[in-house]
Amino acid sequence: MPSLQGHAAVYIQVVPLPNGRPVSSQDFKHFVIPENFKPAQVLNSLKWPDHHLTTNRKLHFSIAKDNDDVHFEIDSLTGDLFLSKELDYETASHFLLQVIIKDYSNNPPQNSTVFLSIDVEDQNDHSPCFQDDFVVIGVEENVPVGTLVYTFDAKDGDGSFLNSKIQYSLEMSNMGKNPFLIHPSYGILTTAFPLDRENIHSVILTVSAADQAINLTDRRLDSLAVKIVILDINDNSPSFISSSLSYIMEDVEVGFLVHRIIAEDPDEGRNGQVTYHILSGNENKAFALDKIT
Numbered sequence: 216m217p218s219l220q221g222h223a224a225v226y227i228q229v230v231p232l233p234n235g236r237p238v239s240s241q242d243f244k245h246f247v248i249p250e251n252f253k254p255a256q257v258l259n260s261l262k263w264p265d266h267h268l269t270t271n272r273k274l275h276f277s278i279a280k281d282n283d284d285v286h287f288e289i290d291s292l293t294g295d296l297f298l299s300k301e302l303d304y305e306t307a308s309h310f311l312l313q314v315i316i317k318d319y320s321n322n323p324p325q326n327s328t329v330f331l332s333i334d335v336e337d338q339n340d341h342s343p344c345f346q347d348d349f350v351v352i353g354v355e356e357n358v359p360v361g362t363l364v365y366t367f368d369a370k371d372g373d374g375s376f377l378n379s380k381i382q383y384s385l386e387m388s389n390m391g392k393n394p395f396l397i398h399p400s401y402g403i404l405t406t407a408f409p410l411d412r413e414n415i416h417s418v419i420l421t422v423s424a425a426d427q428a429i430n431l432t433d434r435r436l437d438s439l440a441v442k443i444v445i446l447d448i449n450d451n452s453p454s455f456i457s458s459s460l461s462y463i464m465e466d467v468e469v470g471f472l473v474h475r476i477i478a479e480d481p482d483e484g485r486n487g488q489v490t491y492h493i494l495s496g497n498e499n500k501a502f503a504l505d506k507i508t
């Protein structure tokens with residue numbers, strides 16, 4: 216069972232009590248209850264001032280009706296305060312209850328009032344969440360190092376700072392050097408190295424978003440598969456891979472295959488498609504060259 220911490224009252228406001236005397240620190244109790252505190256559990260550190268505990272006094276405890284709050288109930292005989300409904304820090308993080316204590320051992324019965332100031336402590340009960348399950352991004356090769364590729368934006372529904380503060384990290388699924396970097400706080404993905412489509416066509420990354428709950432074991436995360444397709448730029452010229460020397464007998468027939476000239480270009484699609492032309496030396500048009508083959 217989570218323990219409760221009692222704290223000294225921090226309220227400085229002065230409101231007159233029904234019996235006319237000003238509020239003293241005795242009349243305030245401050246509690247912190249964890250968000251995951253279960254209904255029906257007694258807030259057992261609630262200790263009424265000693266003079267209320269004298270056994271031969273007939274006391275009656277109630278929560279003032281104008282606190283239209285359904286989260287708390289009080290045992291009218293013992294003064295034990297119960298949680299009657301689950302707490303949700305994200306909906307309500309603070310309660311101020313007015314407890315009326317009627318003392319029937321006096322005639323007429325005497326009323327006293329105690330304010331219970333209850334702070335709910337946020338529990339890390341929401342996980343970070345990416346809006347998508349899978350993202351495909353295109354980025355051109357040869358962009359300058361530090362180019363922005365994508366901005367990830369995971370949300371976390373917790374109400375307090377660290378439980379909802381997201382830290383991003385990434386892992387590369389394929390082998391090799393990861394050419395991307397992610398900013399841990401802003402989720403900005405940038406290039407860390409020059410990209411070369413002719414070397415790597417695409418990169419599969421797993422981007423994780425973890426909240427920063429104080430206890431490492433309470434931290435929650437979500438992850439997202441990201442495919443980055445490196446788009447081609449025409450950054451390679453064709454180069455000849457066939458021999459530059461060929462022999463031919465003088466008496467071959469017209470149409471004889473003299474030589475197969477092969478040039479290669481590693482770029483993609485039209486950027487890598489090679490056509491052939493004779494620039495010079497073909498005197499009397501003695502040779503014909505097929506443009507495609």
Ligand SMILES: [Ca+2]
Pocket residue numbers: 339340341342343371372373378379426435
């Ligand atoms: Ca969280």
Ligand SMILES: [Ca+2]
Pocket residue numbers: 250304305337338339340341372373374378
């Ligand atoms: Ca929470």
Ligand SMILES: [Ca+2]
Pocket residue numbers: 449450451452453480481482486487
């Ligand atoms: Ca090319």
Ligand SMILES: [Ca+2]
Pocket residue numbers: 356412413447448449450451481482483
């Ligand atoms: Ca290229």
